[in-house]
Amino acid sequence: MIDLRLLREDPDRVRASQRARGEDVGLVDALLSADERRRSSGARFDELRNEQKSLGKLIPKAGPEERAELLRKAEQLKADVKAAEAAQNEADESARQLLLQLGNIVHPDVPVGGEEDFAVLETHGTIRDFAAEGFEPKDHLELGEALGAIDVERGAKVSGSRFYYLTGVGALLELALVNAAIAQATEAGFIPMLTPALVRPRAMEGTGFLGQAAENVYHLEKDDFYLVGTSEVPLAAYHMDEIIEADKLPLRYAGFSPCFRREAGTYGKDTRGIFRVHQFDKVEMFSYVAPEDAEAEHQRLLAWEKQWLNSLELPFQVIDVATGDLGASASRKFDCEAWIPTQGKYRELTSASNCDGFQARRLSVRVREGKKIQPLSTLNGTLCAVPRTIVALLENHQQADGSVHVPAVLRPYLGGREVLEPITK
RNA sequence: GGAGGCGUCGCCUAGUCCGGUCUAUGGCGCCGCACUGCUAAUGCGGUUUGGGCUUUACCGUCCAUCGAGGGUUCAAAUCCCUCCGCCUCCGCCA
Numbered sequence A: 001m002i003d004l005r006l007l008r009e010d011p012d013r014v015r016a017s018q019r020a021r022g023e024d025v026g027l028v029d030a031l032l033s034a035d036e037r038r039r040s041s042g043a044r045f046d047e048l049r050n051e052q053k054s055l056g057k058l059i060p061k062a063g064p065e066e067r068a069e070l071l072r073k074a075e076q077l078k079a080d081v082k083a084a085e086a087a088q089n090e091a092d093e094s095a096r097q098l099l100l101q102l103g104n105i106v107h108p109d110v111p112v113g114g115e116e117d118f119a120v121l122e123t124h125g126t127i128r129d130f131a132a133e134g135f136e137p138k139d140h141l142e143l144g145e146a147l148g149a150i151d152v153e154r155g156a157k158v159s160g161s162r163f164y165y166l167t168g169v170g171a172l173l174e175l176a177l178v179n180a181a182i183a184q185a186t187e188a189g190f191i192p193m194l195t196p197a198l199v200r201p202r203a204m205e206g207t208g209f210l211g212q213a214a215e216n217v218y219h220l221e222k223d224d225f226y227l228v229g230t231s232e233v234p235l236a237a238y239h240m241d242e243i244i245e246a247d248k249l250p251l252r253y254a255g256f257s258p259c260f261r262r263e264a265g266t267y268g269k270d271t272r273g274i275f276r277v278h279q280f281d282k283v284e285m286f287s288y289v290a291p292e293d294a295e296a297e298h299q300r301l302l303a304w305e306k307q308w309l310n311s312l313e314l315p316f317q318v319i320d321v322a323t324g325d326l327g328a329s330a331s332r333k334f335d336c337e338a339w340i341p342t343q344g345k346y347r348e349l350t351s352a353s354n355c356d357g358f359q360a361r362r363l364s365v366r367v368r369e370g371k372k373i374q375p376l377s378t379l380n381g382t383l384c385a386v387p388r389t390i391v392a393l394l395e396n397h398q399q400a401d402g403s404v405h406v407p408a409v410l411r412p413y414l415g416g417r418e419v420l421e422p423i424t425k
Numbered sequence B: 001g002g003a004g005g006c007g008u009c010g011c012c013u014a015g016u017c018c019g020g021u022c023u024a025u026g027g028c029g030c031c032g033c034a035c036u037g038c039u040a041a042u043g044c045g046g047u048u049u050g051g052g053c054u055u056u057a058c059c060g061u062c063c064a065u066c067g068a069g070g071g072u073u074c075a076a077a078u079c080c081c082u083c084c085g086c087c088u089c090c091g092c093c094a
Helices: A004-009 A011-021 A026-061 A064-101 A140-146 A152-159 A169-187 A201-207 A212-216 A232-237 A291-311 A358-363 A386-396 A408-413
Strands: A119-124 A191-194 A225-227 A243-245 A251-260 A279-289 A316-320 A332-340 A345-354 A366-369 A372-375 A377-385
Touching: A004 A011, A004 A026, A011 A026, A026 A064, A119 A291, A140 A386, A169 A191, A169 A251, A169 A279, A169 A291, A169 A377, A169 A386, A169 A408, A201 A225, A201 A232, A201 A358, A232 A251, A232 A279, A232 A358, A232 A377, A279 A291, A279 A386, A291 A316, A291 A332, A291 A345, A291 A377, A316 A345, A332 A386, A345 A386, A358 A377, A377 A386
Parallel strands: A191 A251, A243 A366
Antiparallel strands: A119 A316, A251 A279, A279 A377, A316 A332, A332 A345, A345 A377, A366 A372
């Protein structure tokens, strides 16, 4: 959530941000009046409660007659206090509900518009010219099946569409990617973390995934658990309700977990292969930093993502995601998109978001510097989302005979193998 | 799944049986001041968090906060209910 004080002091800035997101600006005014109601009902309750307390002190000391009189007054007050408390709770709750609907304040440099209105910031690597090399590139599924690495037919048989098995060298490839990614993150100072994949509503809501994104979240009704779509959720909630000393920051975690996504509303989109699936594993970077350090950390996360993709020898571009595609909790988001030869376009492989104090405020994670206590800033960035990375690797590193070149960074985790060969039988 | 115990403002802890004197005790740690060649020791003061009001800030002040939420009562850390978490034992199970 955003800072209520900011809303009070500079509502126009919040309105402008809502407008840029293409969201309802009326929400801001509703929130302002709810906040006003919250404050006045709170003051009323405080006043009555104070009166009740002073009266309560007199009762045990009073003589019999006086006592009866006081009790009569106290009884009346009891009803008033109860009503005032109910009014206060109601006002608090309605203000909170409105506040939860409001997305983060958008960074002024973010391009305004929908999904297609992103700005390309930089490009890396060289796109291969398969025509010049004299062969037609195969897509990742065809390659993966030939390698004995991917089985989507049986994935569908067992679990339905958008499920898959990674088999043989495919399974090894995932483990190699995960190990290499964790190694890079550890080298950079991240603490490796294996996190819960099932979380309570508070963690999900606090991370901002129960708003517009809710339809993409799996929910276990019987136990009221949510399946996380990213380890960002358990990593953000890790320090929930804590106050962290300023000299402990930055705190950096590299989470590895399965990720579950319903992919509602994507029917017919990316249906072939393992580009868009309901379950996958991912290594995620997560940072807790002082508010003034957030933008610099955002750049650092992006730099680590670029380092990773470069080490995989993948051609990619970096984009500044447009306002309409930010998601509720990000104030700014940089995606790295790898070139997918058979699609002839760049597709998202990693995503780095600066959430400022948005998640920290919802999850009550604060930093203490001297006497000052304030929400800190949280940021997250993908290091390696496994299936998509496999897609990009297979397609970009394929050779005319259907074998696949292995980047040096993965070889130590693949028994030194430099090439993956199709299975003959 | 069954039985029992527990949860107090950084950590430990008193208080809960028997409601008001709790404005929550004491110790440790930490911060400030005093004293002191330095350090240590000692003395005095301070030290939960959130929200209002006031305010440049400080200070001050009010309300809430004893795991969470409800209830009883004029009044709840204390009594009742529900939930959450931790511990012990039993059962079951990777």
